[in-house]
Amino acid sequence: xxxxxxxxxxxxxxxxxxxxxxxxxxxxxxxxxxxxxxxxxxxxxxxxxxxxxxxxxxxxxxxxxxxxxxxxxxxxxxxxxxxxxxxxxxxxxxxxxxxxxxxxxxxxxxxxxxxxxxxxxxxxxxxxxxxxxxxxxxxxxxxxxxxxx
Numbered sequence: 294x295x296x297x298x299x300x301x302x303x304x305x306x307x308x309x310x311x312x313x314x315x316x317x318x319x320x321x322x323x324x325x326x327x328x329x330x331x332x333x334x335x336x337x338x339x340x341x342x343x344x345x346x347x348x349x350x351x352x353x354x355x356x357x358x359x360x361x362x363x364x365x366x367x368x369x370x371x372x373x374x375x376x377x378x379x380x381x382x383x384x385x386x387x388x389x390x391x392x393x394x395x396x397x398x399x400x401x402x403x404x405x406x407x408x409x410x411x412x413x414x415x416x417x418x419x420x421x422x423x424x425x426x427x428x429x430x431x432x433x434x435x436x437x438x439x440x441x442x
Contacts (some may be wrong), residue, residue: 326424329367329393329402336401340366346418346432348373353430356391356418360440363408365416367393368401374422375429381416384437385409392424410441 340357347353354377355368365379382388391404408414415438419431 326390326392327404327406329365329391329395329404331395331399332366332401332403334400336366336403340364342435342438344379344416344418344432344435346377346420346430348375348420348430353377353420354393354418354432356416356432358414358416358435358438360414360438363406363440365391365404365406366401367391367395367403367418369393369395369397369399371420372397373420375420376423378419378421378428379404379416380419381414383408383440384413387412408440412440413437414440 337357340359342360343355343357345352345355348371351371353369353371353373353375355370356377356379357366358364358379358381359366365381367377367379369377377393379391380388381391387408389406393402395402415435417432417434419428421428
């Protein structure tokens with residue numbers, strides 16, 4: 294565990310020297326905000342736990358969790374200029390956000406985490422104006438779900 298954080302700290306320090314930034318996933322395993330990577334439309338077939346957020350009576354965003362692989366899948370369902378964010382937390386104190394900034398016709402984005410296999414996770418989907426802006430709408434939190442099954 295200490296080695297993982299030492300390597301992450303060294304990588305973050307090197308990035309600072311080079312004037313670049315690392316995505317949250319590359320910087321370690323602590324959570325925080327992670328930008329989703331684009332994936333094909335077929336990715337949804339592997340997901341069984343989905344949450345939704347509505348804004349102005351319309352479906353604005355979708356977030357799904359896959360326990361095997363600890364992944365979140367995101368979709369922007371409304372062309373309103375807002376990003377879709379999956380806010381998540383574990384029962385052992387870890388939390389984070391998966392951000393999808395693709396347009397409403399931009400397909401799906403996916404975040405891949407490394408969560409403790411013996412834990413549980415819950416999540417909700419929100420739409421937000423920018424990475425640190427206020428939530429414009431928020432869906433309900435899921436119940437606790439096992440990780441790694």
